Amino acid sequence: MTTELPTDIKSTSSEIQIDKPSSKWLPPGLALQKVDEKIMTLNVGPQHPGSGHMRLIVQIDGDYIVACDPDPGYVHRGEEKMAEYRNYITNIPHLERPVIHDSCNILYPYVLGVEELLGIEVPERAKYVRVIAAELNRCIYIMYWLAIYGIFLGHSTMFMWPTGDRELLIDLMEKMTGARVTHSHFIPGGVRNDLPANFEEVCLRQVNYFEKRIKEYAAVFYDNPILIARTQDTGVLSRQDAIRLGVTGSVLRASGIDYDVRKKEPYDVYDELDIQSIVMTEGDAYARSKIPWLDMMDSCNIIRQALQKMPKSGSVRVKLKPNPKGKGFDTVYKRVESGRGSLGCYIVSDGKPEPYRLKLSVPSFRNLIALPYLLKGEKLGNMPSVYWSLNYWPVEADR
Amino acid sequence: MLKDLLTPETANVFVGKLGDMLEKAIGKPLGYAINWGRIWSLWPVHIETACCSVEFGAASSPRYDVERFGIIEAFGSLRQCDLIVVQGTITRKMAPRLRLVYDQMPEPKYVIAMGACAITGGLYFDSYNVLPGIDGILPVDVYVPGCPPRPETLIQGCLLLQEKIKRMKARTIV
Amino acid sequence: MSSDSAKPTTDSKPEEKPTTDSKPEEKPTTDSKPVVKKPEEKKVELPAFEKSISDKIVEKFGDKVEVAFVKKDRVGINVSRENVHDVAEFIRDGLNYDHVESVSGVDYPQDNEIAVVYHIGSYSDPSLARQLLVLSTRAQREENPIPGSDATRLPTLRDIFYSVEFHEREIFEMFGVYFEGHPDNRRLLLPEDWADIPPLRKDFAIKGR
Amino acid sequence: MGTATGIIRALNSGIKHLAVKRFTLRYPEEKLKFVGDGYQYDPSTGVGIAGLKGRHLLFHDKCTGCQLCAIACEGVAEAIAMVKVPEQHKHNKKAIMPQIDYGKCVFCGLCVDACPFYALYMTNDYELSTFSKEGLIYTPAQLQVKPYVAQDSEIIITDRGASHG
Numbered sequence: 001m002t003t004e005l006p007t008d009i010k011s012t013s014s015e016i017q018i019d020k021p022s023s024k025w026l027p028p029g030l031a032l033q034k035v036d037e038k039i040m041t042l043n044v045g046p047q048h049p050g051s052g053h054m055r056l057i058v059q060i061d062g063d064y065i066v067a068c069d070p071d072p073g074y075v076h077r078g079e080e081k082m083a084e085y086r087n088y089i090t091n092i093p094h095l096e097r098p099v100i101h102d103s104c105n106i107l108y109p110y111v112l113g114v115e116e117l118l119g120i121e122v123p124e125r126a127k128y129v130r131v132i133a134a135e136l137n138r139c140i141y142i143m144y145w146l147a148i149y150g151i152f153l154g155h156s157t158m159f160m161w162p163t164g165d166r167e168l169l170i171d172l173m174e175k176m177t178g179a180r181v182t183h184s185h186f187i188p189g190g191v192r193n194d195l196p197a198n199f200e201e202v203c204l205r206q207v208n209y210f211e212k213r214i215k216e217y218a219a220v221f222y223d224n225p226i227l228i229a230r231t232q233d234t235g236v237l238s239r240q241d242a243i244r245l246g247v248t249g250s251v252l253r254a255s256g257i258d259y260d261v262r263k264k265e266p267y268d269v270y271d272e273l274d275i276q277s278i279v280m281t282e283g284d285a286y287a288r289s290k291i292p293w294l295d296m297m298d299s300c301n302i303i304r305q306a307l308q309k310m311p312k313s314g315s316v317r318v319k320l321k322p323n324p325k326g327k328g329f330d331t332v333y334k335r336v337e338s339g340r341g342s343l344g345c346y347i348v349s350d351g352k353p354e355p356y357r358l359k360l361s362v363p364s365f366r367n368l369i370a371l372p373y374l375l376k377g378e379k380l381g382n383m384p385s386v387y388w389s390l391n392y393w394p395v396e397a398d399r
Numbered sequence: 400m401l402k403d404l405l406t407p408e409t410a411n412v413f414v415g416k417l418g419d420m421l422e423k424a425i426g427k428p429l430g431y432a433i434n435w436g437r438i439w440s441l442w443p444v445h446i447e448t449a450c451c452s453v454e455f456g457a458a459s460s461p462r463y464d465v466e467r468f469g470i471i472e473a474f475g476s477l478r479q480c481d482l483i484v485v486q487g488t489i490t491r492k493m494a495p496r497l498r499l500v501y502d503q504m505p506e507p508k509y510v511i512a513m514g515a516c517a518i519t520g521g522l523y524f525d526s527y528n529v530l531p532g533i534d535g536i537l538p539v540d541v542y543v544p545g546c547p548p549r550p551e552t553l554i555q556g557c558l559l560l561q562e563k564i565k566r567m568k569a570r571t572i573v
Numbered sequence: 574m575s576s577d578s579a580k581p582t583t584d585s586k587p588e589e590k591p592t593t594d595s596k597p598e599e600k601p602t603t604d605s606k607p608v609v610k611k612p613e614e615k616k617v618e619l620p621a622f623e624k625s626i627s628d629k630i631v632e633k634f635g636d637k638v639e640v641a642f643v644k645k646d647r648v649g650i651n652v653s654r655e656n657v658h659d660v661a662e663f664i665r666d667g668l669n670y671d672h673v674e675s676v677s678g679v680d681y682p683q684d685n686e687i688a689v690v691y692h693i694g695s696y697s698d699p700s701l702a703r704q705l706l707v708l709s710t711r712a713q714r715e716e717n718p719i720p721g722s723d724a725t726r727l728p729t730l731r732d733i734f735y736s737v738e739f740h741e742r743e744i745f746e747m748f749g750v751y752f753e754g755h756p757d758n759r760r761l762l763l764p765e766d767w768a769d770i771p772p773l774r775k776d777f778a779i780k781g782r
Numbered sequence: 783m784g785t786a787t788g789i790i791r792a793l794n795s796g797i798k799h800l801a802v803k804r805f806t807l808r809y810p811e812e813k814l815k816f817v818g819d820g821y822q823y824d825p826s827t828g829v830g831i832a833g834l835k836g837r838h839l840l841f842h843d844k845c846t847g848c849q850l851c852a853i854a855c856e857g858v859a860e861a862i863a864m865v866k867v868p869e870q871h872k873h874n875k876k877a878i879m880p881q882i883d884y885g886k887c888v889f890c891g892l893c894v895d896a897c898p899f900y901a902l903y904m905t906n907d908y909e910l911s912t913f914s915k916e917g918l919i920y921t922p923a924q925l926q927v928k929p930y931v932a933q934d935s936e937i938i939i940t941d942r943g944a945s946h947g
Contacts, residue, residue, distance in 0.1 A: 046493065047446045047477065047500050053493075073762035074493045075449050078526045081773055085525070090857030093890040094522055100450045100547060144453060157796060163460030164805055168944060170457075171937055178821045178835040178904070180549055181453060184890040192895070193830030196817045209939050219795035225788040243696045246672030246736025257696050264702040265646065319828040333647065333692055333705060335674075344692065346677050361675030361692065369739050395450050398762055464806045492764035515859065518885040518915065522859050525779050527772050528764070532885075534915070543911045544918055546888035554809050556911035563913065 039066055044383070046074050053394040056371075056387070060380055068375040070368055076398040083358040087323055088114050091355070093184050098362065098396040100181045102141035104133045105338035106360070106396070107186045109345035112267055113334040114188040117326040117349050120318055126190035127268040128310035132203070133176060133185060134336075135299040135306070136169050139210070140181075141339035142292040143169075145391065149289060150221070152384035153230060158221050165213045168206045175199060189318035200307050211300040214293065222290055231286040235374040235386035238283055245370050248363045249341020250295070250391050253279050254287035261337040273305050285382075288389040292339070323353040340364055340391045364397035430569030437507070437569075438561040439469035441482045446500055449487030451514040451547040458550035465550070470557045482509050482560075485537065487547070488516035488523060489530045498536050509564070511556055512539045515546045522546070619643045626668065626706070633663055641709065649707040657710040658728045661691075665733055669698040670706055673730070676740035678748040680775045686711040687748050687774075689727060693734070712750050718770055720749035721758065729755040747773040803945035807935060812946065815933040820905040823894045835889045837907040838882055840925035842869065844901035847878040854896035861886035862893060867922050879922035884910050906931040 038061050045055035055071040079098065083091050095110050096103035108130070115122060143166035150158025170180050175196055177183035185192050221227060237247070242255035252259055260277035262270045278294040280287040326349040335344035341363035348357040367390045374386050405413065447455070458465045465471045471484070483501055501508070512533055515521030520531035533539065540563060543556035620643065627640045627648050637656045641649030652660045664670045675692040691708040695701035715723045729752035730737050741752045742761045749771040752758060763772070770777055807814065818833035847864065855862040864878040871877070880893075880902070894902050907929035912918055935946040 076762040086857040101453045167462040193832045196832040220792045225785040244735045357679045359677035461805045544884040
């Protein structure tokens, strides 16, 4: 089942006839809209294993999805507003909450941006520690994503194995930072604490074992004919449309565009490390689900390189003044490659200890736009695989 | 003598006393048995409300394997569930939906507030869109602190809930 | 919460007036003096490639556009709201930028304006992979906003960059900027019963602050 | 690869796991081993010491009641409140010490970073679940007690897979 690719993308979400808010207006889910005799409106979520913290309002004709209107915002917590009332240091625990299992990566652009605003030079060792933490966190994120992908497809083994194996890396992060998922480890000017004794050795051993483990997933999951039958040629996103929709991360690379921020705009020490960015050209759900898995092997490689090149001793943190502030009006936009794609942070400073405006440009929100487009014309049973293959984490999209 | 006692006036009293004795003899063990059944089949509703669901997933991973205790098994329909674990922040948009889910669950039902956001609002104490804790909308049985709580803390909370159910009267909740 | 939000915040002092009117000759902030090391003042020269991009835009539009800053990998352009559509079209067709990465609103109550900042990047042109073009425009700000039916309006860029669709919906609900021509100006993230002013405006005060 | 071979390969890969060691940590009986005694901070060098961010430990003989931890927490979670303590210390004129509400605390450790007198550390204690909200509020007297946390297992990687000792 392939999607008809229109030459000119029309609005998909706007085709659902939802009345403008009025006094009698009900939430779109509670008001049943009668569109056609044949077409039925179906609400998936927010309490549904296949949607998570968001709702998809789908209209189906028989088994085929006619239109889909995502309804995010169930975890909208106003991070950006609250950031305007907190200084650059106390913002740190807040800004990692949108993706707690990828918390180093979501904090990364913010920390880089604040360093540029304040003009702080980071010690060399701290840069390597950050890269290791970020890559470990990327693997932790992808493993959790993979586990839920398995559950979505009814593949329970693929829930158990990744959640189990990701504990190996969580254990490493816990040794490093003292918390399982919410590390609050990066700070403008370096990292909070140095690595514990003989961390390098333990890290190398566990990462090697981890890599051996994830290679086994090929037999049970990626080469599994049932998975291939369910995901191949499902939700195809062509190269041209991927560019126009402005998607990012694995979704983009599955459509044949070689774009990885670590490679194109290297931050910290990524320019000294050898990174392959994996590109596939099919653009279907199978390619989108395979790229993160290959990314993890790449991450293991990067961790090994970083462990080798890291200075064995030295400072990891520059001492900051209390309440650091920038000089006058300034803006900065920094981006990093997170587990889901390019993650940007736009900070407007007006010379106070608090940011004047802070905007997180999150990959989940950018990928969401592809969902109504991809689901159009798919079977309803393919909805979970297409939805989760977009690498979408609702808490992040809502912020 | 028995005949004297069993006058029509006192018969009602005797039957009532007999009922009380039966209640004491059978009711307590029966209640214990009912509770015993309940504590080993605490199945949660599959509702993720925020980011604590990551550690909730980790609790059922092979490392912690919370199903050893007969609790928190990943399960389908909310009409057959008796535990709701509120996994983190409840926003103003989510709150009516959470209550809707809770109301659809059959009695008896238990609530675990997981994470600082569910207990008091946590980090989001001054956010414009977050409820300061879920006490206002659901009766909470056990509080599991942390942001997010470690799986061990969640398991400990679940064991506390089992302990609590064991001491509850089985028939107070019909 | 609604009662708090009615009163304007006090921390937006008029003397610290943030303006984007900085000239391109001004030194880029990437080279701002570091606190810890490198205390020397060095002569700033603008990066050549970024300068050529901004020159192309200035050449085409003359004084309709204003170059806000030219930093490493970032070019900032300020446009008035009448010209933003034309400039964006030129950016797509003439300069090969093809998608919008982020759309942020910034509220400036002291200027009585709301800035909408588009960060535009390119996937199809490898030479532009590092670059981001920061296109900034400003909408008129109303003291008592009625989102959708007051003067806070901007032309949409959705027909040029399709990827702004959800971003512009977010700006609409968070700042009350109505995008004319956008087919789908509906609420996205906030609860359905939200009746307060758009929350990311500066005069919306959060609890206890 | 044909459909049948694919399925057989998948089954084979699963069956091999019967020989792999059990990864489960039997939690209430055995507990995880952590690095060090919990997260600590050295104000003189400005670098932390790696460790678990668990429940706090307050040294009454070092706390001066300067409220820096409460100020640090103000922007994060407002979990720390300064309360009167009955005991008198020469360095603590106001006789106030932090009281931590673990219903609000997010275990970020920024209060430990803020303390200039080595008075506030974090420990390995993470078993804090209670029946009531009030039970989560730890007074200075409760924070003084150093918890005993059994630490007896660690991930061990052998040829037969990873396990907990």
